[in-house]
Amino acid sequence: MSVRRLLPLALVAGLTAFPAWAAGAGAVGENLLWLAIILMSARLFAPLAQRVGFPAVLGELLLGVVLGNLSLLGIHAFDSIAKDPIVAFLAELGVIVLLLQIGLETRLADLVQVGGRAFAVGATGIVAPFVLGAFLIGPLLLPGMESNTYLFLGATLAATSVGITGRVFRDLGKLGTPAARIVLGAAVIDDVLGLVILAVVSSLVTAGSVGVGEVAGIIAKAVIFLGGSIWLGRLIAPHSSRWLARIDAGPSMLFAQVLATGLALAWLAHAMGLAPIIGAFAAGLLFEPVFLKDFETPRIVQDIEPLMRDPRHRDLLDELLPILSRHTRHQHEHMIEPIGYFFVPVFFVLTGMQVDLTTLADPAIVATALGLTAAAIVGKLLAGACAGKAGRWLVGWGMVPRGEVGLIFAMVGRQLGVISESLFSVIVIMVILTTLVTPPVLTRLLREETP
Numbered sequence: 001m002s003v004r005r006l007l008p009l010a011l012v013a014g015l016t017a018f019p020a021w022a023a024g025a026g027a028v029g030e031n032l033l034w035l036a037i038i039l040m041s042a043r044l045f046a047p048l049a050q051r052v053g054f055p056a057v058l059g060e061l062l063l064g065v066v067l068g069n070l071s072l073l074g075i076h077a078f079d080s081i082a083k084d085p086i087v088a089f090l091a092e093l094g095v096i097v098l099l100l101q102i103g104l105e106t107r108l109a110d111l112v113q114v115g116g117r118a119f120a121v122g123a124t125g126i127v128a129p130f131v132l133g134a135f136l137i138g139p140l141l142l143p144g145m146e147s148n149t150y151l152f153l154g155a156t157l158a159a160t161s162v163g164i165t166g167r168v169f170r171d172l173g174k175l176g177t178p179a180a181r182i183v184l185g186a187a188v189i190d191d192v193l194g195l196v197i198l199a200v201v202s203s204l205v206t207a208g209s210v211g212v213g214e215v216a217g218i219i220a221k222a223v224i225f226l227g228g229s230i231w232l233g234r235l236i237a238p239h240s241s242r243w244l245a246r247i248d249a250g251p252s253m254l255f256a257q258v259l260a261t262g263l264a265l266a267w268l269a270h271a272m273g274l275a276p277i278i279g280a281f282a283a284g285l286l287f288e289p290v291f292l293k294d295f296e297t298p299r300i301v302q303d304i305e306p307l308m309r310d311p312r313h314r315d316l317l318d319e320l321l322p323i324l325s326r327h328t329r330h331q332h333e334h335m336i337e338p339i340g341y342f343f344v345p346v347f348f349v350l351t352g353m354q355v356d357l358t359t360l361a362d363p364a365i366v367a368t369a370l371g372l373t374a375a376a377i378v379g380k381l382l383a384g385a386c387a388g389k390a391g392r393w394l395v396g397w398g399m400v401p402r403g404e405v406g407l408i409f410a411m412v413g414r415q416l417g418v419i420s421e422s423l424f425s426v427i428v429i430m431v432i433l434t435t436l437v438t439p440p441v442l443t444r445l446l447r448e449e450t451p
Helices: 003-051 056-068 085-104 108-113 115-141 147-158 162-171 178-207 212-247 251-271 276-286 297-303 311-353 357-361 363-390 392-398 403-415 421-449
Strands: none
Touching (some): 003 056, 003 085, 003 311, 056 162, 085 276, 085 311, 115 147, 147 178, 162 311, 162 421, 178 212, 363 421
């Protein structure tokens, strides 16, 4: 028998024997092996997805679906990964790193330029799905439930997960397009308004009423955080970069500054009751190329200074220096990329592992979930209509995935007792479908727009 035919058998045997290895290795060894398997499997699945025309992120999501449902084949090696707190933390760190990368590759001026469109898209992307879920589709598909249940259902439909969309735009090199900038700006607004809705609905369930002051407080915290962190950060960052470059102008100092800023703002956003990914994205917007040249460019210029004194090389150097400047502009993006190769796949694989395929065995749940998914997609496509010439379909589909944000909203509803187990399964299926269907549709739309 050839080696190629033996590989699948060896893989199955290894997965079957995995519990014994993990038991002998202890909790730490178990986590290390899980991460090794996730990392290499994601790197193998991603190219396979790309070969058939799908983005790499879809391969990672599908890998998670496979690993999370191997128990259906009698392989229970990975049953506890999705509930492991260490792996969950690494996955959360992965989406923070991803949004930091996206922020680094986005210019604040570009976001400001599409600010009006982004606000219209973000606001519509919250209101339309919420109204559809709470007052139309919910009562129609799930009659006889409490009004608070319908409100939570609407809040779940209003959520948006920018991580998946941002990954597709980034993988295809389209982050600089107007559609991508509108989606990113709208996603921030969407997160803020989504948190407002979640707070209001939760207060209605627990206290029976909600005050205007509470809503205003949430909005004020979000505005103060976003505006204050970006304004203050852009004042401080050039001076801190110049000071740090005097200590060490090498890449390690730049890497530490960028990553530490991203983690610090993610923590600050969480401490203020906002999503940590908002802080990470805001951190990326702070690092403009105008002061990043303080790190590597002085050293390079110093090395070629003898050539600059020779008139014979002046024309060549006049062409070389702009190239060096452009190189420096993007070095912070490339510097964070390797750490993203490790953490980001963990997030998408773990998201896929939340999928329980056994819920598809009940036709009634599947039918309800399909109707809910249709409403979820329509609500975000209505938001895309506000995008103008930037691409209505692109922006609309860019807002479709619910991802981990939708699951978080549903989990809060379940903890408060207004979301039943069967309804939670319906919501999970909706989250899965909107998460899985978006990358291939978005990829096709982006490729059709490429001349």
